[in-house]
Amino acid sequence: MPKSDTPKLDDIDKKILRVLSDDGKISNKDLAEKVGLSPSPCWQRVQRLEKEGVITGYRTLLNQEMLGAPDVVFVVLTLERHSGTSPEEMIDKLALLPEILEIYLTSGSSDYLLKVAVDGTQGFEEFIRRKLHEVEGVSQSRSSFSLQCFKQIENFLPE
Missing domain, CATH: 1.10.10.10 (Winged helix-like DNA-binding domain superfamily/Winged helix DNA-binding domain)
Structure with a gap:
């Protein structure tokens, strides 16, 4: 708005x-x-x-650990420049992967930042090999496992 x-x-x-x-x-x-x-x-x-659109919905927060995907990995994606895949198509493809919790278009040398829920390094390896790198247009990815979350909120309400 x-x-x-x-x-x-x-x-x-x-x-x-x-x-x-x-x-x-x-x-x-x-x-x-x-x-x-x-x-x-x-x-x-x-x-x-x-x-007025100030409240856009209501959500239920789930305990990822109890659901078998306790680890959060942040993945930075770079796309192939000549893949023929439009940004909208890429978002649609990524959104179909249930492990991806959040997708952000970013500025700088990378194209997207993903927040992914997985079960450890083996779960992440499977996600990368069998899902993410199968998405047409992905050139490269870099990842970082979250070791611990110190603050997690859904909203920011300016004073």
Whole structure:
């Protein structure tokens, strides 16, 4: 959303967004209580924030370790310049790989940054050999395993 179209958020809106960022399953009654509103006006504000596109959805966070893919690898991809694959086609192909959690178009010498969930080095090797390097247009990749995550949030709400 361009800056000129950015909705004006008052302190109550920001409180609502902070509470929902921490607990998207909170009841409207409990949300209203936490932000100092009665339930009806609170619900109307949430509906407005959704309609304006400030709230884009609600998610469930999964424990990757319990699902068998505890390791996070960051992969920097460089594409072949003359592969005939458009950026849109590349994104579509990468998005089909379920191990890829996030895809970013980047500036600089690389084209994409991927966040990938795998089960150790063997799982990563299989992902690279059997999936990622089979995607037409990938020239090279560099990877780094995450050793430990110290901060993980989904949103940033400017003051």
